[in-house]
Amino acid sequence: MTEFERRLQQWKTPQPATGLSDRIAREAMRQPQGFAWREVAQRSLTEWRYGLVYKAAALAACVVIGVGVSVSLNPPAAHEADLDELAFIVGI
Amino acid sequence: MRDTVGDAQLMRLTAEGDAAAFRQLVARHLPRAHAVAYRVLLNREDAEDAVQAAFTKVWAHAGRYEPERSAFSTWLYTIVTRACLDRARRFRPKTQSIDDWAEALSDGDPDAETQLSQQQAAGAVRAAVAQLPLNQRMAVALCYFEGFSNAEAAQSLNMSVKAVESLLVRARRQLKTVLGVKDD
Numbered sequence: 001m002t003e004f005e006r007r008l009q010q011w012k013t014p015q016p017a018t019g020l021s022d023r024i025a026r027e028a029m030r031q032p033q034g035f036a037w038r039e040v041a042q043r044s045l046t047e048w049r050y051g052l053v054y055k056a057a058a059l060a061a062c063v064v065i066g067v068g069v070s071v072s073l074n075p076p077a078a079h080e081a082d083l084d085e086l087a088f089i090v091g092i
Numbered sequence: 093m094r095d096t097v098g099d100a101q102l103m104r105l106t107a108e109g110d111a112a113a114f115r116q117l118v119a120r121h122l123p124r125a126h127a128v129a130y131r132v133l134l135n136r137e138d139a140e141d142a143v144q145a146a147f148t149k150v151w152a153h154a155g156r157y158e159p160e161r162s163a164f165s166t167w168l169y170t171i172v173t174r175a176c177l178d179r180a181r182r183f184r185p186k187t188q189s190i191d192d193w194a195e196a197l198s199d200g201d202p203d204a205e206t207q208l209s210q211q212q213a214a215g216a217v218r219a220a221v222a223q224l225p226l227n228q229r230m231a232v233a234l235c236y237f238e239g240f241s242n243a244e245a246a247q248s249l250n251m252s253v254k255a256v257e258s259l260l261v262r263a264r265r266q267l268k269t270v271l272g273v274k275d276d
Binding site: 013034 | 109115150152218
């Protein structure tokens with residue numbers, strides 16, 4: 001064993017607490033099996049940093065879609081036609 | 093670190109909801125997983141939380157484990173390392189409690205001076221490891237303390253063997269400097 005390895009081994013770890021194994025197993029088994037997406041969904045809602053890249057991308061996509069929809073629903077030419085139609089209806 | 097027939101069998105049973113099989117798995121692998129988590133997170137409380145999170149994932153995702161793709165221990169330590177990294181990034185590191193020291197030193201030696209010397213030596217190593225960046229600390233915990241091969245550590249850390257070796261070289265250099273150990 002080298003001096004370096006001997007020095008490192010001076011730092012020992014404590015044994016797991018008594019009963020930790022049973023406690024861990026018991027706590028773990030309270031979770032349902034096979035539903036990883038639930039955990040992901042919960043974390044993404046409770047931790048703002050979790051999945052930040054995906055959240056930012058989703059937000060950017062919403063902005064683009066929103067702008068696109070807004071522009072397509074309110075084209076400049078349609079505004080004049082609306083005014084003409086309104087005038088006809090009113091009887092001017 | 094080879095997979096045993098026992099681990100694969102226990103995981104198959106765990107995936108079917110067998111509580112006794114899962115408890116046996118936890119009991120078998122907890123000591124080492126706890127040691128890894130403790131070396132990375134530097135205190136018992138965080139280590140316990142990390143291994144709890146890791147084994148909860150093992151239970152919840154047992155159906156996703158494929159024994160033909162990797163040994164159970166490799167799969168487990170991938171989860172353990174992620175749980176440790178996740179815990180370290182989300183929470184401030186806590187100081188080590190006096191109970192941790194007491195248990196770590198307890199080896200039946202009544203000599204107070206020897207105990208003090210051991211405590212100081214252990215503290216120096218802990219402080220040196222604590223100064224390492226998280227990824228280096230993880231590689232050191234797996235390879236230098238728990239005897240993982242570079243290949244095994246690379247699989248668990250989801251990086252190349254070269255990347256692990258690079259981490260270890262840098263960590264070793266810093267640890268030797270801080271601990272005042274001369275080159276071998």
